[in-house]
Amino acid sequence: MPLDPSTLSRLARALATTQPDEIACDECFARMDAFADLLLSGKPAEELLPKIHAHLQRCPDCKEEFESLLAMLRATG
């Protein structure tokens, strides 16, 4: 079945606005403790959990949450 022009332009818009590697805040939130564990144990957290890292770079809310988690983990050892 051939695609008509309006379907094509809809598809093109969807592709342009969707980044396949993006995750939502809830997923980031669910895994940020793992990310923090890796970081604190000296492992390459950015490489092991690149999606979490990317999300933290562009989401101030999660970044703030992550910073306080990190501070708490450091305080409790």
Ligand SMILES: [Zn+2]
């Ligand atoms: Zn977020």
